[in-house]
Amino acid sequence: MISMRSKYAIKALSYMARTRDKESFLIAEVAAAENIPKKFLEAILLTLKSQGILTSRKGPGGGYWLARSPGAITLGSIIRAFEGDLAPVPCLSETSSGTCPECSDAATCATRLAMADVQKAVSSVIDTVTLADMIERSEFERQRLSQQLDFTI
Amino acid sequence: MISMRSKYAIKALSYMARTRDKESFLIAEVAAAENIPKKFLEAILLTLKSQGILTSRKGPGGGYWLARSPGAITLGSIIRAFEGDLAPVPCLSETSSGTCPECSDAATCATRLAMADVQKAVSSVIDTVTLADMIERSEFERQRLSQQLDFTI
DNA sequence: TAAAAATCTACAAGTTCTATAGAAAGCATC
DNA sequence: GATGCTTTCTATAGAACTTGTAGATTTTTA
Numbered sequence: 001m002i003s004m005r006s007k008y009a010i011k012a013l014s015y016m017a018r019t020r021d022k023e024s025f026l027i028a029e030v031a032a033a034e035n036i037p038k039k040f041l042e043a044i045l046l047t048l049k050s051q052g053i054l055t056s057r058k059g060p061g062g063g064y065w066l067a068r069s070p071g072a073i074t075l076g077s078i079i080r081a082f083e084g085d086l087a088p089v090p091c092l093s094e095t096s097s098g099t100c101p102e103c104s105d106a107a108t109c110a111t112r113l114a115m116a117d118v119q120k121a122v123s124s125v126i127d128t129v130t131l132a133d134m135i136e137r138s139e140f141e142r143q144r145l146s147q148q149l150d151f152t153i
Numbered sequence: 154m155i156s157m158r159s160k161y162a163i164k165a166l167s168y169m170a171r172t173r174d175k176e177s178f179l180i181a182e183v184a185a186a187e188n189i190p191k192k193f194l195e196a197i198l199l200t201l202k203s204q205g206i207l208t209s210r211k212g213p214g215g216g217y218w219l220a221r222s223p224g225a226i227t228l229g230s231i232i233r234a235f236e237g238d239l240a241p242v243p244c245l246s247e248t249s250s251g252t253c254p255e256c257s258d259a260a261t262c263a264t265r266l267a268m269a270d271v272q273k274a275v276s277s278v279i280d281t282v283t284l285a286d287m288i289e290r291s292e293f294e295r296q297r298l299s300q301q302l303d304f305t306i
Numbered sequence: 307t308a309a310a311a312a313t314c315t316a317c318a319a320g321t322t323c324t325a326t327a328g329a330a331a332g333c334a335t336c
Numbered sequence: 337g338a339t340g341c342t343t344t345c346t347a348t349a350g351a352a353c354t355t356g357t358a359g360a361t362t363t364t365t366a
Contacts, residue, residue, distance in 0.1 A: 002241055002268070007255065010264050026311075034349065035255060040356055046313070058312045059364025075267055088155055102160065102188060107298060110291035111163050113267055114282050115155070115233035121274040129267050145260060157324065174318055179342075199344070211343045212333030 005082040008036045008135075009044050013053070013078060017070035017131050024063035044082075051081040075134065076126035086122060088115040155180040156236040161189045162197050163287075166206070166231060170223035170284050177216035197235075228287065229279035239275060241268040 011034045016025055027045060031038035045064050048054040055067045066073070080086060087093035091100045091112050103109050164187045169178055180198060184191040198217050201207040208220045219226070233239060240246035244253045244265050256262050 001243075003353095004255070007242065007253070007264055011255075013261055028311090035257075036354060039358080042313080043356095056312065057364075058362075059308085059366095060310045061365065062311050063208055064312085089160065090154070100160070102157070102164075104188075108291050108295040110287040111169055113294065114278075117282075118275055118278045121278050125267075125270045125274050125350090127245050129270070134263040134267050137266050138261050141266065142261040148288050152196055154321095181342090192326060192327080195344080196325095209343065210333075211331075211341085213341045214334070214336095215332090215342050217343085 002079060003082055004040075005044055005047075006079050008034070009048055009078050009082060010075070012036065012041060012045065013048070013066070013070075013073065013131055014135055016064070016066055017073075017135055022060070024057070024065045026063045030064075047081050048078070051077065053077060053081065070132035070135065071130050073131040074127050075129045075131070076123065078131075079126060086119065086126075088118050090139060092119055093097055155232060156235055157193075158197055161187070161194060161231050162231050162235060163228070164203055164217070165189065165194060166201070166223075166226065166284055166289055167291075169217070169219055170226075170288055177210070177214070177218045179216045183217075200234050201231070204230065206230060206234065212257075220228065223282050223285035224290065226284040227280050228282045228284070229276065231284075232279060239272065239279075241271050245269055245272055 012030050015030055016022075019025075027042055028038055030036070030045075031041045035124050036044075045054055045056070049056055049064070049067075052067055053073055054064050056062065056064045085095050087092050089100055089112060091103060091106045091109070092115060093096060099106065100109075100112075103112070106112055165183050168187050169175075170185055172178075180195055181191055183189070184194045189197075195288060198207055198209070202209055202217070202220075205220055206226055207217050209215065209217045215231060238246050238248050242253055242265060244259045244262070245268060252259065253262075253265075256265070259265055260296075
């Protein structure tokens, strides 16, 4: 399960990516548009900024905007900003200790060997799909369903 | 991250699968052999029993044993016994509510569409590999490393 | 200087995870 | 049928994490 943080982040970034005519976005605006608790979104956008996904400026006329194009922002970079490196076991994590306290031999650990495959499988999906891909797919799905609806009616 | 529960479960089951000469195993024995808190392991084995992975008998001469052969126990069935159905978002879960409270249209939700791919990628790994596969791979790795060590020395 | 907007610090309720303690129930053997 | 072995059940407790909220502070523009 990814956290609400990650989901809110994806929604906020999708909103910004979809609304290309605007130069910058207020926290309050994004919060209202995507139905995200404003104070919670504050912290989320701050994290996204620290990860180089968003840029911001204070003061009147300020706000947040995408630091890169939607096609250059992977789903993985968003999720990892909040979930860490998504290691299924500590010994597969680069950021943390890197060892499982209960494990005597990581090199031959059956769990670790199998989980490494899981980690790779997840990465191969989330590091490939971009914000632009996700929006395009959602839009495609929306049109497909509305056409289906037309035929049904 | 999978929980300690899942890791302990895998260790306990691996121990039983590796030790084929024994008919049944005491909780205390498995706990000592794999360095798992005994009282914690109690609850874990109980869960594995409820999932049809273990069988047990009380009283003298009793204990736990594998309900199926190691080749017929998938890693997925073990992990799911403790982590639920591993849905990356609530709307992809079969067991729980099945809806994300913050989502207005699940059918076209960009997050859901992408996460469904993640879920499928994870499942394709963990539902394929069995306890027997894991043990074999670990053993293979152990021998490979010991050979490497021979050459080094 | 005043207003706008992001940023920082602190906190709080709820949930989950890891584990422990002690009692109860079922089984085999003497 | 008593005794001891072993699983099973119930209750609890601390720690960590998640999801928010509140209020003060800093930066920027006009």
